[in-house]
Amino acid sequence: MSYAARANALVLQSGGPTAVINQTLAGILTAARRNAKQIKTVYGAFHGLHGLLNENLLDLSELPEHVLEGLAQTPGAALGSARLKPKREDLDRLFEVFHEHRIRYVFYIGGNDSAEAAQLIRSEANERHHGLHILHVPKTIDNDLMETDHSPGYGSVARVAAHVLLGDDLDNRSFYNGIKINICMGRHAGWIAAASALARRCVENEDRENCGPHLIYMPERSFSEEQFIRDIQETYDRIGRATVVVAEGIADQLRNSRFAGEKDEFGNAQLSGSGKLGDYLAHSIEKHLRVKSNLGKLRVRSDTWGYLQRSLPGMVSVVDSQEAFEVGAAAVEFMLQGATDKTVVLKRVSDIPYSSMPALVDLALVAQKTKHVPAQMINAAGNGVTNAFYDYVLPLVGELPKAYSLGSVGKVNKKLTAYVRS
Amino acid sequence: MSYAARANALVLQSGGPTAVINQTLAGILTAARRNAKQIKTVYGAFHGLHGLLNENLLDLSELPEHVLEGLAQTPGAALGSARLKPKREDLDRLFEVFHEHRIRYVFYIGGNDSAEAAQLIRSEANERHHGLHILHVPKTIDNDLMETDHSPGYGSVARVAAHVLLGDDLDNRSFYNGIKINICMGRHAGWIAAASALARRCVENEDRENCGPHLIYMPERSFSEEQFIRDIQETYDRIGRATVVVAEGIADQLRNSRFAGEKDEFGNAQLSGSGKLGDYLAHSIEKHLRVKSNLGKLRVRSDTWGYLQRSLPGMVSVVDSQEAFEVGAAAVEFMLQGATDKTVVLKRVSDIPYSSMPALVDLALVAQKTKHVPAQMINAAGNGVTNAFYDYVLPLVGELPKAYSLGSVGKVNKKLTAYVRS
Numbered sequence: 001m002s003y004a005a006r007a008n009a010l011v012l013q014s015g016g017p018t019a020v021i022n023q024t025l026a027g028i029l030t031a032a033r034r035n036a037k038q039i040k041t042v043y044g045a046f047h048g049l050h051g052l053l054n055e056n057l058l059d060l061s062e063l064p065e066h067v068l069e070g071l072a073q074t075p076g077a078a079l080g081s082a083r084l085k086p087k088r089e090d091l092d093r094l095f096e097v098f099h100e101h102r103i104r105y106v107f108y109i110g111g112n113d114s115a116e117a118a119q120l121i122r123s124e125a126n127e128r129h130h131g132l133h134i135l136h137v138p139k140t141i142d143n144d145l146m147e148t149d150h151s152p153g154y155g156s157v158a159r160v161a162a163h164v165l166l167g168d169d170l171d172n173r174s175f176y177n178g179i180k181i182n183i184c185m186g187r188h189a190g191w192i193a194a195a196s197a198l199a200r201r202c203v204e205n206e207d208r209e210n211c212g213p214h215l216i217y218m219p220e221r222s223f224s225e226e227q228f229i230r231d232i233q234e235t236y237d238r239i240g241r242a243t244v245v246v247a248e249g250i251a252d253q254l255r256n257s258r259f260a261g262e263k264d265e266f267g268n269a270q271l272s273g274s275g276k277l278g279d280y281l282a283h284s285i286e287k288h289l290r291v292k293s294n295l296g297k298l299r300v301r302s303d304t305w306g307y308l309q310r311s312l313p314g315m316v317s318v319v320d321s322q323e324a325f326e327v328g329a330a331a332v333e334f335m336l337q338g339a340t341d342k343t344v345v346l347k348r349v350s351d352i353p354y355s356s357m358p359a360l361v362d363l364a365l366v367a368q369k370t371k372h373v374p375a376q377m378i379n380a381a382g383n384g385v386t387n388a389f390y391d392y393v394l395p396l397v398g399e400l401p402k403a404y405s406l407g408s409v410g411k412v413n414k415k416l417t418a419y420v421r422s
Numbered sequence: 423m424s425y426a427a428r429a430n431a432l433v434l435q436s437g438g439p440t441a442v443i444n445q446t447l448a449g450i451l452t453a454a455r456r457n458a459k460q461i462k463t464v465y466g467a468f469h470g471l472h473g474l475l476n477e478n479l480l481d482l483s484e485l486p487e488h489v490l491e492g493l494a495q496t497p498g499a500a501l502g503s504a505r506l507k508p509k510r511e512d513l514d515r516l517f518e519v520f521h522e523h524r525i526r527y528v529f530y531i532g533g534n535d536s537a538e539a540a541q542l543i544r545s546e547a548n549e550r551h552h553g554l555h556i557l558h559v560p561k562t563i564d565n566d567l568m569e570t571d572h573s574p575g576y577g578s579v580a581r582v583a584a585h586v587l588l589g590d591d592l593d594n595r596s597f598y599n600g601i602k603i604n605i606c607m608g609r610h611a612g613w614i615a616a617a618s619a620l621a622r623r624c625v626e627n628e629d630r631e632n633c634g635p636h637l638i639y640m641p642e643r644s645f646s647e648e649q650f651i652r653d654i655q656e657t658y659d660r661i662g663r664a665t666v667v668v669a670e671g672i673a674d675q676l677r678n679s680r681f682a683g684e685k686d687e688f689g690n691a692q693l694s695g696s697g698k699l700g701d702y703l704a705h706s707i708e709k710h711l712r713v714k715s716n717l718g719k720l721r722v723r724s725d726t727w728g729y730l731q732r733s734l735p736g737m738v739s740v741v742d743s744q745e746a747f748e749v750g751a752a753a754v755e756f757m758l759q760g761a762t763d764k765t766v767v768l769k770r771v772s773d774i775p776y777s778s779m780p781a782l783v784d785l786a787l788v789a790q791k792t793k794h795v796p797a798q799m800i801n802a803a804g805n806g807v808t809n810a811f812y813d814y815v816l817p818l819v820g821e822l823p824k825a826y827s828l829g830s831v832g833k834v835n836k837k838l839t840a841y842v843r844s
Binding site: 174301 | 435439441465466468469472475476477478479480481482484485489492493495496497498499500501502503504505509511512515518519522523585586588589590591592593594595596597598602624626627696697698700701704718723724725726727728729730732733734735736737823824825826827828829831832833834836837838840841843844
């Protein structure tokens, strides 16, 4: 199979969107325009593999510059996403589409499932002795891709988690006896839950041990409902309240089939888009917590952050945004140098000042694999993070807000006898 | 009962916190410091009426300037909040505390329940011929206070609602067949739900009719589950998806007691902090929507925005922040001119350029009353807003993000026969 010197390129966006996934699309398009001698037309698959199978392609070459710039800063998958895994017979169809539209370069923006899909397509190309070049370009808020220091999309969701938890803890402490449970995304890895710990770093004039999140539960550690209740009891006994973060993936560990939602073609059960887990855990705390009598009723609430955490405009990490663009642009350069069957990763070059650079690793090292939060970033009790995690995450999220409390403001001496309210 | 020329002041924060409620505290403290000849010490009640009854007072006079500035920008009620309604015997106690601590000036920061509490305290003062001055200073994300153009706290939550819904709609459209239901706060009034409509104003290069929120349900109109399903069916049939916003208060209209949570002393049932309503409505759509067969499975999700909407740092409206400070500072000036038994309101002086000024109205016009979204701001079908609402809300929220789509980018002509996936 031969192509002319100038071949066409195709971009797919796949899996859950992020706040910066369109930066990666913009990076690819910008670099492709810079290399117009080799890349003729850039097509976009409308809704990923769906679009490719149904030959729903968009011609992105004529996209005006100002739209591309605006698009880059718009969350969500502009091309449309999909969660399909190519079947045997799908592969035949894909190569028909590639052939008909002279597509030689494929950029598959996605997470580890997309890396698997890219690998399946590439294996088929090998069998066919087909000159297709395919690169996987990383994107996932879950930060669970192997080999890369972190995934584009994670810095922004980590930034959102810090803000949301900080606000939530300030809200919770406004009341007596508040136990607040937050369910965040993270099916197999606790990276987002861990990032909520950044809220503590926002607190300026107070003992950070008193500030939430007081407890963080990640799928890396086995979840025990009994321990969960004991942990919250201990925090409540100490400071009269608790702000808790739970990664949705711990639902898989509960002896309760009610949390099993629908599954996609990669076998991933739906966990988000429902408040069930939070309601279940809140109910459990209401039932089991021993409450101090003098402070009024226990106030247990749960919030499930849901989809807003991954697609929130106005709270994007600048570093994340830049890196998301860079992995896209680098993918084009790498491919035109002959690379295929690889994934783009980010190598951390320096912590202070922070810098990173794109590099390539074999797809096989990433596909179907999950990077967990490593043991040295999780505390011994399995309900919080260590300083190693802060060192890792702080450069990725940008400047955080500062929060003040009344601090050591003076308590006024009491002059009256105690009041017992009827 | 007589006081020295210099008397003490007391501040309470009450009800649900907001992102800017501490600006109002800062406004009061700043103006009090400016008027040190008349106001000696400013006390804060730790957790509102709780703190007052239990004589848990804080001396705010010595709060360092830089902490006050930082505090002003920190969401949540820094003094601690409460949801107590003063009982007959509580009133006796309150006046004991006022007497012992030489408190002449009381600033009650809160919503309509707090206005009612302030009114009860003031009536007691009248009966006692007591020289207490009390002003209610408005605060509520719900924007349901009578007489004022809008309430401090609303501009910021409206800004959050615009961002969250914009991100959510971009997320939803990333997939096929997505029906997304968002539950936002608003027990009796639909102001927050209405504000989500601002997301459409962020869209730059696309028909805004295609952009979410496609449907908004507010407690001002009677909610029919059958109509809800029909509305979503119509939107789905037109554009293949729907992003929907429902104010939590419509739960009261469902023939289903499962949504009745615990109640506070003002009789308000807990609606937030649980995903039940969203899950219920999502299930109803899953059961009843007629799905086009060629687009794959229906994808129904619900998110309940919960507490993060009202206390999110990093997304505060500048106008809201300034006005929250101003109503606090104005309350001090008004009171020192002799005002009591009033609430501070914001009068809109001009739309373009926007300006407002504080004024006073009688507490009785505000206490226990609810300002609903007026009929001219709700569309005829009762599932969206009119331009009158946009004119009202746009000056309050600050600059909004801009969102771009691929717009009219060219579809590539198909060359192959249709593909039927097995």
